[in-house]
Amino acid sequence: MDACYVSAHSGIDSLIDKSLICVSGNMITMHDLLQQMGQAIVRNESPSEPERRSRLWIADDIYDVLRENNGTKILKGILLDISRISELELKPDVLVKMPNLKFLKFYRSDRYNCFQKKSKICLPQGLSSLPNELRYHCWEGYPLRTLPPRIDPRNLVELDFSYSNVEFLWEGKQVFFK
Known part of the structure; x- marks a missing residue:
């Protein structure tokens, strides 16, 4: 903490x-x-525009924000149960507009089926970067074999890529401070 x-x-x-x-x-x-x-209180920050809230946890809101690629620098946390959404194809720069994102958790409440199901979140062109402010990053079933090439792990406290396709995290050395 x-x-x-x-x-x-x-x-x-x-x-x-x-x-x-x-x-x-x-x-x-x-x-x-x-x-x-x-x-x-968080919903009242912006009742009709979820991308203008500081935290997102409602699957439909997150689905819309990620699909439309309209995240903002206001957003600090995303908690998504990916078993509650249909398949979602993300653009490589989907997280670029969220530079202050500190908490990102994509998990499955139906974990008992994790091994048999393909990822519902697709990244056909990869992922260009992660926010520099990211502290906690959990992505169960992460579909790529490596993390994005542009990553600054200075603020990372925990990475969790359970049930993912990750073979290696990144090229070269990275220094973790936290």
Whole structure:
């Protein structure tokens, strides 16, 4: 958490003291009503234009933003259950318009079928780059054999490419700070 936020520990302690979150082992949980309130606040940032929100988690909204390639620098997080969308073909520069993206997670809630299903997200022309601000990148079933050629892993904390086609991450050396 400290890799993403200044004084994360004191902030988490404050939320625990206020009974807004609970920590048990390696899990942080919050009450469903608190989560719904946060989601309502984000939806109200731009009710009719999801690309102008700071976070996206509704599959249809994410599908439209990625298909139309109209992400913005406002966007900081995407959480997509790819089992909830139909096949989606992305352009190589789909993430270029989202330079402040810190959290990107494409996962399947139907993981038990991951090995038998082809990826629903297609990158026929590859992927040109990843946002420099990216901290957490999880892409279950990533369809390419390598990460994009233009990548700056300075802020990366975790990469998760479960069930993917990745054979190697990149050419040459990369320095990870976090």
